[in-house]
Amino acid sequence: QVQLVQSGSELKKPGASVKVSCKASGYTFTTYAMNWLRQAPGQGLEWMGWINTNTGNPTYAQGFTGRFVFSLDTSVSTAYLQISSLKTEDTAVYYCARPIGGGAHWFDPWGQGTLVTVSS
């Protein structure tokens, strides 16, 4: 079955970097883009952007430029989210999600989420 499996929880200090992985299985990785979303503690869902898994070209939502980088390793069907210069406000669960629907973009499935905690 189609599945996205993310890396485990991370505890980082302010100013550090973190790299979250999202491994896809059950489908051809390059057939679908990959999206990243954030959910701060007790908050709603925020779309961060997406990466074209054919070209590697990323698109970032406003507010997620500069410190956030999407990347791929297509040889292992894995997408990555790297966040540098971490701030306490980056504490959140980060999800990868596959967009479906042709040119439309609803998300199914989602990874299980990776909790990134930034604390001194």
Next chain:
Amino acid sequence: EIVMTQSPATLSVSPGERATLSCRASQSVSSKLAWYQQKPGQAPRLLIYGASTRATGIPARFIGSGSGTEFTLTISSLQSEDFAVYYCQQYNSWPRTFGQGTKVEIK
């Protein structure tokens, strides 16, 4: 950016009763609206896309309706496993945006 507003924030419903959740878009999104269910500690799960099409495996008690700027998710007879937070999401324009969620709790 299209702002999605959900109401109410919390809905208290008894098992077996009907729940009606609303989602309003700040401008028309046509029928490009999805609904998700999220339980504590879990990732969101797709329920509805195209405003009214149930995703694979979603029970018929979940009914989506609406178009333009006004949308509704109806759960016809709440089961114990339906108590969760529900989010709407528009995919008519960039950036993709979500409502703030409606929590359906046991009355």
